[in-house]
Amino acid sequence: xxxxGGGRKPRNFATFRLFPRAGAADPNDRVFVRVxxxxxxxxxxxxxxxxxxxxxxxxxDAGHLHSASGPLPEHVRREILELxxxxxxxxxxxxxxxxxxxxxxAASSFVPSSTARPEPLPLDVKAYDASRVRVGPTEVELDEGxxxxxxxxxxAPVRRIEKAVDPDVARLLDESDVSxxxxxxxxxxxxxxxxxxRAEGEESEEEEEDEEVEDGNGVFSDVExxxxxxxxxxxxxxxxxxxxxxxLALEEYGDSDEDDKGVKDGEYExxxxxxxxxxLFHSQNICVDEEYxxxxxxxxxxxxxxxxxxVDESVHVIKKCAEYAEKYLNETAEExxxxxxxxxxxxxxxxxxETIVSTFSNLDNHPGKIETPGIPKRRxxxxxxxxxxTINDIIKLHGxxxxxxxxLPQRKRGGEKEKKxxxxxxxxxxxxxxxxxxxxxxxxxxxKAAVKEEKREARKAKKELKGLYKxxxxxxxxxxxxxxxxSIRLM
Amino acid sequence: MAAADVAYAPPMKSGKPGxxxxxxxxxxxxRITLSSRNVKNLEKVCGDxxxxxxxxxxxxxGPVRIPTKVLHITTRKSPCGEGTNTWDRFEMRIxxxxxxxxxxxxxxxxxxxxxxxxxxxxxVTISDA
Numbered sequence: 355x356x357x358x359g360g361g362r363k364p365r366n367f368a369t370f371r372l373f374p375r376a377g378a379a380d381p382n383d384r385v386f387v388r389v390x391x392x393x394x395x396x397x398x399x400x401x402x403x404x405x406x407x408x409x410x411x412x413x414x415d416a417g418h419l420h421s422a423s424g425p426l427p428e429h430v431r432r433e434i435l436e437l438x439x440x441x442x443x444x445x446x447x448x449x450x451x452x453x454x455x456x457x458x459x460a461a462s463s464f465v466p467s468s469t470a471r472p473e474p475l476p477l478d479v480k481a482y483d484a485s486r487v488r489v490g491p492t493e494v495e496l497d498e499g500x501x502x503x504x505x506x507x508x509x510a511p512v513r514r515i516e517k518a519v520d521p522d523v524a525r526l527l528d529e530s531d532v533s534x535x536x537x538x539x540x541x542x543x544x545x546x547x548x549x550x551x552r553a554e555g556e557e558s559e560e561e562e563e564d565e566e567v568e569d570g571n572g573v574f575s576d577v578e579x580x581x582x583x584x585x586x587x588x589x590x591x592x593x594x595x596x597x598x599x600x601x602l603a604l605e606e607y608g609d610s611d612e613d614d615k616g617v618k619d620g621e622y623e624x625x626x627x628x629x630x631x632x633x634l635f636h637s638q639n640i641c642v643d644e645e646y647x648x649x650x651x652x653x654x655x656x657x658x659x660x661x662x663x664x665v666d667e668s669v670h671v672i673k674k675c676a677e678y679a680e681k682y683l684n685e686t687a688e689e690x691x692x693x694x695x696x697x698x699x700x701x702x703x704x705x706x707x708e709t710i711v712s713t714f715s716n717l718d719n720h721p722g723k724i725e726t727p728g729i730p731k732r733r734x735x736x737x738x739x740x741x742x743x744t745i746n747d748i749i750k751l752h753g754x755x756x757x758x759x760x761x762l763p764q765r766k767r768g769g770e771k772e773k774k775x776x777x778x779x780x781x782x783x784x785x786x787x788x789x790x791x792x793x794x795x796x797x798x799x800x801x802k803a804a805v806k807e808e809k810r811e812a813r814k815a816k817k818e819l820k821g822l823y824k825x826x827x828x829x830x831x832x833x834x835x836x837x838x839x840x841s842i843r844l845m
Numbered sequence: 846m847a848a849a850d851v852a853y854a855p856p857m858k859s860g861k862p863g864x865x866x867x868x869x870x871x872x873x874x875x876r877i878t879l880s881s882r883n884v885k886n887l888e889k890v891c892g893d894x895x896x897x898x899x900x901x902x903x904x905x906x907g908p909v910r911i912p913t914k915v916l917h918i919t920t921r922k923s924p925c926g927e928g929t930n931t932w933d934r935f936e937m938r939i940x941x942x943x944x945x946x947x948x949x950x951x952x953x954x955x956x957x958x959x960x961x962x963x964x965x966x967x968x969v970t971i972s973d974a
Contacts (some may be wrong), residue, residue, distance in 0.1 A: 367972035372957065386969065396873070396971045398950040562888070782884040 366394045377451055482509040499602045603633070727761060753816065755823055755830075762819070870949040872974045877944045877957070879908075881965040884940050890967075891942050891962035898946055901956070906945035914939045947974060 370386035386399055422800040426434075426445055437445040475481055487508040543549060609630045649668035820827075875893065881887040891908045898905045918935040926962065950971055957967055 368971050369968060369970045371969070372967040382963075384958075384961070384967075386957075389968070394972075396950050398870075399954065399969075401973065 365392045368392060368396045368399070370396075370399055481512045483512045484509045486510070497601045497605065498598055499606070585768045607633075725761070753819070755819075755827060757819075757823075861946055864930055870951075872947050874947060874974050875946045875948060875950070875953050875971045876970040876972070877946070877953070878941065878968040878970070879943045879944070880939060880968075882937060882939060883964050884938075886962040887942060888967050889938050890960050890962045890965045891944070894956060897956040897959060898944070898948075901948070901952055903952070904947040909943040909945075911943060913941070920939035 369390040371389045372384040373387045375383045375385050391792060425431075426443060430445060430447060431441060434446050435441055437446070437450075484505065487505050530659075649672060749758045749761065751757060866918055879890055879894075881890075895905065895908060916937040916939070918933075918934050920935070922931040922933050953969060953971075957969065
């Protein structure tokens with residue numbers, strides 16, 4: 355009990371726990387904090403004032419431990435101002451944290467990850483891998499079409515875009531940042547192409563630019579430059595596109611002997627008829643003048659043109675269109691033809707009993723087992739006061755199973771029912787005689803009791819019947835489950 | 846006699862470099878208790894501490910694994926009393942490792958400051974050697 359008081363073991367140990375430093379953003383910045391109350395000191399451990407949140411200069415003045423009130427000491431104010439914080443009497447230094455080189459300094463330094471994905475391209479830019487494109491020496495006739503096809507054949511779409519870190523390029527990029535607006539000797543002028551075009555005869559310039567450009571760009575710039583040089587003023591204001599088309603047509607489609615070459619990479623041969631058609635069109639130079647001319651203008655002979663054949667045709671076409679339109683309209687105005695389709699089956703032209711019966715389906719007709727009716731009026735039907743004629747002709751189907759209840763084999767209860775029914779009938783008959791003058795309390799009670807009895811008997815009969823026909827309902831449920839809607843529940 | 850001690854180096858088990866007869870600082874028995882809910886981190890920290898201590902040639906009693914405590918909470922799933930009586934069985938596993946060393950406190954401080962892993966609680970108990 356209390357024996358342990360004196361002989362207790364001396365508790366000469368100290369327990370420290372690692373806690374994250376108060377006010378530290380980095381959770382790994384932890385210090386040891388004493389967690390027990392023993393009288394045992396460990397001089398070298400947890401000596402620092404870890405829980406002192408104010409890292410301001412130790413205001414040695416004893417009275418300034420809480421500097422919330424009164425003006426701040428000068429050095430504190432100076433420090434606050436140095437940091438750029440407002441000098442409004444509040445000691446912002448208490449919110450500061452000294453950055454200490456923690457043991458996890460390595461963890462806090464930036465290490466570029468090797469699995470980082472570079473910036474994806476903007477949506478309107480697509481990257482292709484053109485490393486397989488061979489940039490040979492500039493050919494004698496460099497036409498855009500062929501070059502484009504060849505380039506397109508060799509390039510492959512790129513899924514993962516890696517920034518090409520070519521040391522030379524990187525160096526150049528770095529340099530360009532530094533010496534941007536500087537010398538004109540290094541680097542490219544922005545409009546070097548135009549400059550080159552102006553000084554067309556100077557071949558030395560061209561070569562220089564070619565070399566410089568070929569460093570990074572590839573085929574296209576060469577092609578562009580070459581075509582820019584072709585921009586001579588021509589008599590009929592032919593565009594660059596016309597020239598290119600001519601070259602293309604002559605070279606590729608001019609030689610119909612080369613039909614059996616098959617499909618080259620990126621080039622395809624058109625059938626000769628198409629080529630001929632194209633030639634036709636090629637010969638006609640469609641001048642794009644400033645005014646826009648419609649065929650109607652030609653019809654009214656407002657403007658002259660060299661292509662009168664075309665005009666006639668267009669006129670003809672318009673006339674034909676009008677005719678067709680009229681025809682179409684007339685057609686729709688007429689009545690539609692009514693197509694009669696007579697269904698004639700070979701066999702059943704004459705109806706006989708069998709056919710009639712077979713056309714009935716069980717959905718409409720419920721053939722129960724029809725026995726000889728026996729005594730039709732075994733059970734007297736309930737006669738309501740309002741009813742005058744008793745309907746005996748129809749076999750009524752009752753209950754969920756839709757069975758002709760009156761004609762089913764009755765049991766002993768039938769006798770009881772008859773008995774019960776009779777007095778009820780009697781009272782009802784009395785009522786009729788009296789003309790419903792007075793229905794005394796007892797009579798009312800008797801009537802109600804009779805009704806209750808009937809209902810009770812009916813319930814019992816129903817339950818019995820249900821039991822009798824349970825197997826049938828099970829079968830019916832199976833069928834209904836397959837065929838009928840899912841809302842049908844027979845059991 | 847202090848002088849005699851210094852002159853005559855006692856034949857002690859000197860596996861430690863820089864051992865000059867007398868102990869520079871008093872060695873303490875240090876027990877480091879590591880506890881965590883996460884075994885992986887815990888084992889990692891354990892391993893680091895052990896390698897650190899071995900590197901400093903300290904007497905070490907390897908990580909003793911205390912049986913894990915499993916805290917159970919069994920509650921009804923339903924916020925109301927309705928429905929089938931289903932129960933949730935929550936558990937929290939606490940793993941604990943103990944490492945005993947004999948060294949000076951600042952060495953221990955060094956070692957423990959290096960290995961930092963989130964979720965692992967470190968408790969150091971220092972006692973007389």
